[in-house]
Amino acid sequence: MNVMRTHTNAFTLIEIITVVAVVGILAATLSPNIDGWIGKSKIKTAADELQQYLAFMKGESFSRGVAIKAKIDEDNNSMAIYSSDELVSNCQNSEIDWNDMNNNLDFKNVELISEVDNDELCFFPDGSSNGGTLTLKSKHGEYEIGILSATAFIESKKIEE
Numbered sequence: 001m002n003v004m005r006t007h008t009n010a011f012t013l014i015e016i017i018t019v020v021a022v023v024g025i026l027a028a029t030l031s032p033n034i035d036g037w038i039g040k041s042k043i044k045t046a047a048d049e050l051q052q053y054l055a056f057m058k059g060e061s062f063s064r065g066v067a068i069k070a071k072i073d074e075d076n077n078s079m080a081i082y083s084s085d086e087l088v089s090n091c092q093n094s095e096i097d098w099n100d101m102n103n104n105l106d107f108k109n110v111e112l113i114s115e116v117d118n119d120e121l122c123f124f125p126d127g128s129s130n131g132g133t134l135t136l137k138s139k140h141g142e143y144e145i146g147i148l149s150a151t152a153f154i155e156s157k158k159i160e161e
Helices: 013-064
Strands: 067-073 078-084 111-115 120-123 132-138 141-147 154-158
Touching: 013 067, 013 078, 013 120, 013 132, 013 141, 013 154
Parallel strands: none
Antiparallel strands: 067 078, 067 120, 111 132, 132 141, 141 154
């Protein structure tokens, strides 16, 4: 009588337990690093978003021929944009009517620090600005966005610790 033996290719229980243990050790080792990578990515994304936001304001001011103002709220880590149809040379002038553009920017888990006069950053139609520095800070890093007054040039740089 001919007996056919069939071989099935399978993993043994010991092999499966070994692989699960190795994966568990790797996960436990890498999890603190993943938190750091995510945190660094979030602060970098926030800095990029702020820089694009400021570039948008500068472009809107130039193309529409109006002053655009960002009111910076350090307590809530947010910014709100306003525009004026009047000729503006000083954005702190209380006699100017500012129209809310309904285009706010909120930062979550990132501290917004303003070094701008009265926390009001303005871009003017002639391509200038009142200038200043905005800093984004978290436990994973710090970025500084500077705005030059004469040219409204926007520069972002990472602050090395």
